[in-house]
Amino acid sequence: MSRTLALVTGASSGIGAAYARLLSTDHDLILVARRIDRLSDLADELRKSGAAVEVLPADLATSEGLGAVVERLAVGDVRLLISNAGAGGYARLVDVDPGEIDRMLTLNGTAPVQLARAALPGMLAAGTGSIVTVASLLAFSAGQDNPHMPPRTLYAAAKAATVAFTRTLGQELAGTGVRTQVVCPGIVATDFNNGASRDVPFAMTPEAVAHAGLAGLRLGETICVPGLEDQEAAIEALLAGETALLAGGNRPTPAARYGQPQEH
Numbered sequence: 001m002s003r004t005l006a007l008v009t010g011a012s013s014g015i016g017a018a019y020a021r022l023l024s025t026d027h028d029l030i031l032v033a034r035r036i037d038r039l040s041d042l043a044d045e046l047r048k049s050g051a052a053v054e055v056l057p058a059d060l061a062t063s064e065g066l067g068a069v070v071e072r073l074a075v076g077d078v079r080l081l082i083s084n085a086g087a088g089g090y091a092r093l094v095d096v097d098p099g100e101i102d103r104m105l106t107l108n109g110t111a112p113v114q115l116a117r118a119a120l121p122g123m124l125a126a127g128t129g130s131i132v133t134v135a136s137l138l139a140f141s142a143g144q145d146n147p148h149m150p151p152r153t154l155y156a157a158a159k160a161a162t163v164a165f166t167r168t169l170g171q172e173l174a175g176t177g178v179r180t181q182v183v184c185p186g187i188v189a190t191d192f193n194n195g196a197s198r199d200v201p202f203a204m205t206p207e208a209v210a211h212a213g214l215a216g217l218r219l220g221e222t223i224c225v226p227g228l229e230d231q232e233a234a235i236e237a238l239l240a241g242e243t244a245l246l247a248g249g250n251r252p253t254p255a256a257r258y259g260q261p262q263e264h
């Protein structure tokens with residue numbers, strides 16, 4: 001059986017490591033993260049199942065790290081990109097160190113876009129490929145004032161951008177054989193946010209998230225919410241809200257509640 005090549009970012013723990021383990025039965029792998037010791041241990045483990053595994057240490061919050069992964073993807077042989085690396089950095093915007101803003105937005109928002117851009121030419125030339133990004137249900141949380149939710153201005157903005165990016169890119173790639181998917185988990189029991197979610201009784205396991213993501217890809221889902229039963233109704237409601245804003249707001253005059261603009 002011939003193996004396709006997958007690149008997984010954030011493969012040193014949690015959801016990324018779970019993806020890599022599941023994929024190792026029929027894929028060769030490139031594992032990306034900062035902790036090379038963990039990547040090397042996982043690579044040794046996965047080679048036992050017959051996978052060829054490359055380890056590519058990189059800090060995806062920096063242009064150097066991102067550049068190294070972009071360069072590897074530009075070779076054009078990767079057919080499955082899983083952009084999963086991410087961090088919460090939960091804080092109110094006023095409490096965020098200004099120097100951290102670029103790092104957080106690069107890791108959670110820019111990196112998946114740059115990696116997709118680098119992977120696309122090879123996939124398009126082959127007429128096949130999948131670009132998967134792990135976002136979060138918090139991408140849909142901007143309107144929620146629930147005080148139990150973490151302070152998340154930058155995280156929610158970056159993950160929401162990822163959802164819009166994936167959906168729009170999916171339309172752009174229709175008919176090319178290249179697919180896109182954004183995976184939006186709820187709370188997952190990993191090291192994320194200092195392992196806080198491990199104590200949450202309804203947290204999903206990282207293995208279940210990766211399993212659902214890959215099953216959703218086979219089902220053709222562009223948005224995969226691993227815990228959601230009625231996916232179709234929720235996506236329809238989302239589309240209906242977006243259509244109401246787009247179709248209702250795109251008019252030549254301001255809405256009545258704003259009054260008439262002064263004529264000059």
Ligand SMILES: NC(=O)c1ccc[n+]([C@@H]2O[C@H](COP(=O)([O-])OP(=O)(O)OC[C@H]3O[C@@H](n4cnc5c(N)ncnc54)[C@H](OP(=O)(O)O)[C@@H]3O)[C@@H](O)[C@H]2O)c1
Pocket residue numbers: 009010011012013014015016032033034035036058059060061084085086087088107134135136137184185186187188189190191192193197206
């Ligand atoms: N756990 C949750 O409750 C939850 C919920 C929804 C969405 N998510 C998303 O799921 C994804 C995976 O998170 P997880 O839950 O599996 O947490 P995790 O166990 O903490 O894994 C995060 C992964 O991202 C990598 N990473 C973090 N910063 C990086 C950087 N600057 N450069 C390169 N790699 C970096 C980490 O590797 P190194 O530290 O070795 O670099 C690690 O492999 C993230 O995108 C997260 O936003 C998580």
